[in-house]
Amino acid sequence: MSEPFDDLVAALKALPGLGKRSAERIAVHLLVGERDRLANFTRSLEVAAREIDRCPDCGNLARTGQRCSVCADASRNEQSLCVVEKIQDLVAIEEAGSWKGLYHVLHxxxxxxxxxxxxxVNLENFSERVEKLGVTEIVFALSNDIEGEATCHYIAETLLPSNREIRTTRIGFGLPSGGDVTYADSVTLRSAMEARRDFRK
Amino acid sequence: MSEPFDDLVAALKALPGLGKRSAERIAVHLLVGERDRLANFTRSLEVAAREIDRCPDCGNLARTGQRCSVCADASRNEQSLCVVEKIQDLVAIEEAGSWKGLYHVLHxxxxxxxxxxxxxVNLENFSERVEKLGVTEIVFALSNDIEGEATCHYIAETLLPSNREIRTTRIGFGLPSGGDVTYADSVTLRSAMEARRDFRK
Structure with a gap:
């Protein structure tokens, strides 16, 4: 069409989950809509860029210059740390409502x-943070793959204090809720077998 | 999470084809990525807003202050006008390569x-444009539904010159390429029946 249009489509296509068609559709939507649609959208981005930053403690999103809402919540248990790969994982765990400790987001x-x-990854302040909070338990809520495994090992072996014991666990692996053995892949089934527990009637 | 974050997600969710999850994913991607990712994205939007506008003649996208690449192309047949609902339709017809005239985009x-x-819709300059170009043929490439029908009727009945004849057609309706009668919906089949043509061996 024209160079600035192609540039806009390329910028949209670089966003996660958007293909060429969706990017074109959004570009046209922004450009031919009401006069101020594009300007308003740009303004939302500028406000976000100015007012949102990473939490200096855990790496979650936070108001610029402030700790995130989890770190700032005095009712959370500061001695338990859940290590996650990304913000969305933190959000998912918060929505499940089963964790009352703090997080550390690796990005x-x-x-x-x-x-x-x-x-x-975001590990620069990790050891220091573990000390400062007096952490006694770390849960690795990382993916069930080689990279998740490597990350757990690295942290457990090199970043934990040597002078005291910290309980270190990894979240359980196995069949998801509603999951069917027939359709589970082999990695899941292997994990599920290894994670088998005593069954009591 | 926080108000500016929710605002950003809402702005993304307002884009066509994006649901809540995709919008959140994109927001996080923009906010936690390399420092200048969000700034670069915002800049692409600003450049687009400054450099892209609607073509003053046909409503297609164009460089600000210029006619679009179709209207500016001297090799196109100015006396044939194809009326489309949206830019994407124009792009699709251009890609098919079966139209050598100009367009009029209604938005x-x-x-x-x-x-x-x-x-x-973009009809303000329509009659004037038809006169100025000396249009002799108008093809309505509008959708096969009540709204497409109403739009054709309105234009044909009120916006065409009364002092001369203009050939007015609507693109063919029927089975799409590779289409199977068994799975075609009734509107398509009705259209296809009405559009039946003599078959010669």
Missing amino acids: GKLSPLQNRGPED | GKLSPLQNRGPED
Whole structure:
């Protein structure tokens, strides 16, 4: 169509989950809509850029210059830390309502295969934070794959204090709610077998 | 999460084809990515807002202050006008490569049921344009529904010159390419029956 249009489509297509058709559709929507539609959208982005930042403690989203709503909540248990890969995981766990401790958001996982090391994820303040909070329990809520595994190992082996014991667990793996053995993939089934527990009538 | 975050998600969710989950995912992607990701995205929007406008002649997208690439192309047949509902339709017809005339983009259809009248679509300069170009043929490439029908009727009955004849057609309706009679809906089949043509061996 024209160069600025193609640039806009490319910028939209770079967003997660958007293909070429969706990006074009959104670009046209923004450009041919009411006069101020594009301006309003741009303004929302500017406000967000100005007012939202990462929580300096845990890496969650927070008001710029402030701790996030979880870290700032005095009723949370500061001695329990749940390590997650990304914000969406934190949101999902919060929605499930089964965690009353704090979080640490890595914004990624270590990947030996893709050369993503500790410096590529949010671990800079991790040891310091564990000390400062007096953490006694760490739950790794990381994915059931090699990268999740590598990340747990790295943290457990190099970033925990040597002078005291911290209970370290990984969330359970197995059949999801409503899951059917017939249709479960082999990784899930292997995990589920390993995670088998005594059954009491 | 926080008010500016919710505002950003709401702005994204207002884009066509994005639900709550996709909007959240994009918001997080923009906010926790490399420092300048959000700023770059905002800049693409600003450039687009500044440099792209509607073509003053046909309503297609164009460089601000210029006619669109179709209207500016001297090799196109100015006396044939194809009326489309939206930019994407123009793009689809251009990609099919079967039209050498100009376009007129309505940015909507008349809808008696939803109270969308002629003043809600791009028809202000239509009669004037038809005169100025000396149009001899108009093809309505509008959808096969009541709104498409109403729009064709309105234009044909009120916006065409009374002092000369203009050939007015509507694109064919029927089975799409590869279409199967068994699975075609009744509107398509009715249209296809009405549009039946002599078959020669």
